[in-house]
Amino acid sequence: MKIKSAEFVISNTDYKLCPKETHPEYAFIGRSNVGKSSLINALVNRKNLAKTSGKPGKTQLINHFKINDSWFLVDLPGYGYASTSKTNREMFKEMINKYLLNRKNLICLFVLLDIRHNPQSIDLEFMEKMGQEKIPFVMVFTKSDKISQTQISKNIKLYKTEMLKQWEYLPDMFITSSENQNGISEILKFIEEYNEEFNPTLIQ
Ligand code: GTP
Ligand code: MG
Numbered sequence: 313m314k315i316k317s318a319e320f321v322i323s324n325t326d327y328k329l330c331p332k333e334t335h336p337e338y339a340f341i342g343r344s345n346v347g348k349s350s351l352i353n354a355l356v357n358r359k360n361l362a363k364t365s366g367k368p369g370k371t372q373l374i375n376h377f378k379i380n381d382s383w384f385l386v387d388l389p390g391y392g393y394a395s396t397s398k399t400n401r402e403m404f405k406e407m408i409n410k411y412l413l414n415r416k417n418l419i420c421l422f423v424l425l426d427i428r429h430n431p432q433s434i435d436l437e438f439m440e441k442m443g444q445e446k447i448p449f450v451m452v453f454t455k456s457d458k459i460s461q462t463q464i465s466k467n468i469k470l471y472k473t474e475m476l477k478q479w480e481y482l483p484d485m486f487i488t489s490s491e492n493q494n495g496i497s498e499i500l501k502f503i504e505e506y507n508e509e510f511n512p513t514l515i516q
Contacts, residue, residue, distance in 0.1 A: 313504040316380050318356035323373040327410050331376055333417035336510040337384040338503055340452075341408070342424030343434065344368030344390030347454035350490035351424065352377065352385050355499060362387045369396055372404070374411055383507050384417075392434045412447055416515040419506045420448050422499075427453040427467055427487065431474040440478055450484040451475075452499070457489040 324330055340348040349362035349371055356379060363370055368390060375387040388411070389404050396404075412421065421442065425435055442449045451471070456464055464487060475482055484502070488495030 313380075313500045315356045315500075318358055318361055318377060318379050318385075320361065321376040321378050321384070323375045325373060325407050327374065327407075327414050330374060330411070330415065331378075331384065333415065333515060334512050335378075335383050335417060336419045336507050337386055337415065337417045338420055338422060338506075339386035339388055339412075339415075339418060340422045340424060341388045341438075342390060342452075342454075343392050343426070343432075344370075346390065346424040346426050347490055348390065348424055349387050351422075351452070351454060351488060352387050354488075354490035354493060354496050355385065374407065383503070383510075386418075391438065412442075413445060417510075417512075418447070419510065420450060420502075422452045423449050424452045424454050425471070427456050427464055428459050430467065431471050436474055436478070439475075439483075443479065450486065450502070452486045452488055452495075454488055454490070456487050456494050457491040 321331055340352060342348055345368035349364040352362040353359060353364065361377060362375065371387050371389045373389070377385045377387070379385055388408055391405065391408070412418070423435070423439055423442070439449065453468070468485070468487070472482060486495045486499055488499065
């Protein structure tokens with residue numbers, strides 16, 4: 313898919329104030345600093361559309377971006393950000409949960425996982441919860457430029473083993489890098505296929 317336009321639409325704390333649910337939407341979630349905002353920029357080939365930072369906790373709102381005037385990318389705050397206060401963490405959690413549970417045009421959630429680390433319980437528990445709530449998701453491994461192909465294969469295998477303890481089927485998986493564009497065209501193709509199937513009358 314060719315990206316012809318990518319524009320920031322609105323930032324919210326309340327899902328009810330998000331844009332009308334008339335277009336297909338894909339949201340990015342994962343721990344703080346995993347590379348959500350960077351991946352959004354890589355997908356649309358813009359440097360600073362979504363705000364990135366070396367420090368965790370940069371994205372603090374539900375941010376909508378409209379792509380090719382026909383679908384949305386949504387940048388979400390990270391979960392498990394240790395340096396923020398407990399009250400703040402609970403507030404983020406509630407904001408994200410309400411968005412995920414109520415957003416009718418959310419086609420797929422991209423759960424980002426840093427490929428350098430072994431499977432972490434916070435991510436496994438999050439995906440388990442998505443399964444219970446029947447929120448469709450895929451796994452996106454980030455920062456693949458930082459480790460060797462051997463290490464990548466090893467960590468993917470560990471993830472698959474862990475996931476198969478909870479799941480009968482494995483979700484789709486993408487290995488990406490916002491640095492060298494690895495996996496970017498595959499994600500765009502995935503989105504394009506779902507966009508073609510989207511029928512707004514079915515969600516009203
Ligand atoms: P929060 O908004 O704080 O939750 O973080 P985030 O998940 O949006 O992460 P962000 O995109 O801001 O990236 C965090 C840091 O990781 C930045 O310093 C990025 O440059 C770096 N980074 C993100 N993706 C990649 C990648 O694929 N490769 C490399 N080498 N660095 C990356
Ligand atoms: Mg961010």
